[in-house]
Amino acid sequence: MLLVLLVMVLAAGAALLTGGRFTALADNTLVGLHWLAAAATGQLLGSITGGIAYPVGLIGSALCIIVFLRLNLLRPGVALLAIGFLSNAMVVILNGAMPVSVAALARAGVSASAVNDPRHELSGPHTVLPWLGDVVPVALPWLSQAVSPGDVLIAAGAALLLYAGMDGAGHIPTEPTPTWQELETKTATDHPAE
Numbered sequence: 001m002l003l004v005l006l007v008m009v010l011a012a013g014a015a016l017l018t019g020g021r022f023t024a025l026a027d028n029t030l031v032g033l034h035w036l037a038a039a040a041t042g043q044l045l046g047s048i049t050g051g052i053a054y055p056v057g058l059i060g061s062a063l064c065i066i067v068f069l070r071l072n073l074l075r076p077g078v079a080l081l082a083i084g085f086l087s088n089a090m091v092v093i094l095n096g097a098m099p100v101s102v103a104a105l106a107r108a109g110v111s112a113s114a115v116n117d118p119r120h121e122l123s124g125p126h127t128v129l130p131w132l133g134d135v136v137p138v139a140l141p142w143l144s145q146a147v148s149p150g151d152v153l154i155a156a157g158a159a160l161l162l163y164a165g166m167d168g169a170g171h172i173p174t175e176p177t178p179t180w181q182e183l184e185t186k187t188a189t190d191h192p193a194e
Contacts, residue, residue, distance in 0.1 A: 002143050004155045011159035012166065020166035028165045032071040039064035054118070062089055077160030084153030091132035091148070092119075099123040099133030104146035107137035 012022075039061040046057020062085075069082040092098050098120045102112050115122055123130045134146040 002145070003138055003147055003151060004158055006140075006143065007155040007159045008162050011163045015163045015166035015168035018168045020163065020168035022166060024167040025165050030072055030075065030165075032068045035064045035068035035071070039068070075161060076164035077157040077162075080153045080157030080160065082157075084150040084155075084157060086150075087132050087153070088148055088150035091129050091150075094128040095121065095133075097121040098148065099127045099130055100146055101130070101133060101135040104135045104137045108139045108144045108146055110144050110146065 012020075015021075042057040042061035042064065044057075046054040046061070049057075065085060069078055069085065072078045073082065088098070097118065099122070100112075100115050100120050101123050105112055105114065112122060120134070123133055123135075127133065132148060132150065134148050134151075136147045136149060136152060138145050138147055
């Protein structure tokens with residue numbers, strides 16, 4: 001999920017450029033953050049322990065994320081997060097792992113041999129809904145990979161949530177344009193009649 005982190009860094013930069021600030025995140029009204037912590041813990045423990053704990057951790061993590069998304073559905077970006085998460089979950093459930101397109105990997109400059117963990121598998125004729133798998137090539141230095149449409153939605157939703165949480169104004173702050181009257185008054189005071 002390096003793409004999500006990169007997009008969030010860009011969103012934070014955009015928020016700062018448009019008048020947002022990190023301190024505004026403290027005033028954020030997201031609820032159920034403990035559900036996110038539980039989801040992260042489930043993923044971590046399942047990955048470390050392995051065996052049956054891995055799928056159990058994934059299922060528990062998914063349930064915690066669903067609860068968190070439902071509690072915050074009306075917040076900016078959370079609907080995108082929910083759609084992205086559900087599309088990723090659906091394709092993983094139907095295939096047993098995230099299918100990865102060999103063509104997308106090639107366009108990103110990544111070898112198919114990079115797919116070597118139990119959470120991913122190369123797409124083939126047996127793949128169900130292959131277009132929801134990792135089919136979007138990302139060719140960036142140190143970030144080349146294939147991601148899913150769900151990952152793109154998750155990145156966009158997380159960025160929007162962060163941007164809104166930082167109170168980004170959506171425009172670059174500038175001095176207001178002076179009116180004609182203000183300009184005439186300034187000219188009259190700067191250059192009095194002789």
